[in-house]
Amino acid sequence: MKRRTDEEISRPLYEYDSAVRAEKGCFAGVDEAGRGPLCGPVCVAACILDPQDPVWGINDSKKLTEKKREALFEEICRKALAYSIVFVGPEVIDRDNILKATLGGMRQAVEQLDIVPNLVLVDGNRCPEGLAMPAQPVVKGDATSASIGAASILAKVSRDRYMAELDRQYPQYQLAKHKGYPTKLHYELIARYGIQPFYRRSFLKKQGYWPEDK
Template structure:
């Protein structure tokens, strides 16, 4: 089986973007990382790619190795016409619920771009309320649009880096290993060490898990 080059991998995603750009001109892709974990922020990114200076290899961040994501992150930051990364903390998640917190983060990311896009493509099946420009949801957008794929990489790498820094402060939770997701090991460590301010209390309660006296 022939190994596909980075250019071949991202070609269909860039072709999709070219069709969108032909209709709307400048547009942004938006995606998030970290909706599911028990702790840490939801990270949201918005990105406007430069069609004249493509970043080859872009795809859904979940399909890429950590090493590949890191390399692409640096290229996207260097070559993008504009990008914005937003962290939405556990306190906002607990206050607003995860969906509203994510949508709010998406709106902040778009509004924080240095360039105002004519259209926003949002990964998933819904768009944030209150956007001042047209937006379209794209189901599996991170594997469909290069711009959304780029945003997914920015969000994923940024959140992973955040969790690695948190791991240095709280090594007992082994956050570098599970990135905050609800693994068996993670639940065992919570039971042993209790919860910290970076935990999403609403998630622990919703799943019927609340370490007594911690």
């Protein structure tokens, strides 16, 4: 079976964006990474791509290798008309819940763009409130829209880099291996070493682990 080129992978996503742009003009794609982990921030990115200078290879970040994501991250940052990356920490997640924290991060990411878009496309089925422009949810948007796919790559790589830095500071938790997600190994390490300020206490409580006892 012939392997698809980067352009063949991304062209349908760019065609989707072209149709949106023809109707609405300038628009931004928004996505997040890190809603499910037990620790660390949720990372949100907003991105306005340049249709005249495409980044071939863009796709849902989960479908790409780490090496490919890293390369695309640099190219997106270099070629995008505007982009913004926001981290929302565990204290906000615990206070507001993960959905509100994520939607708040999305609003902040859009507001920090250097260009004001006419429309915001958001991966998933919910949009942040309080935006100055219309927003539209797109289910599986990171595999549908190049702009949302680009945002998913920016968010995923940024969060993975953050967790790699935490891993250097707290090697006992092996964060570089599981990125904070609830694996069997991660739970074993929490039981052994307790929790740190970067843990989401609300998530641990839901899993039946009570950090106050540690």
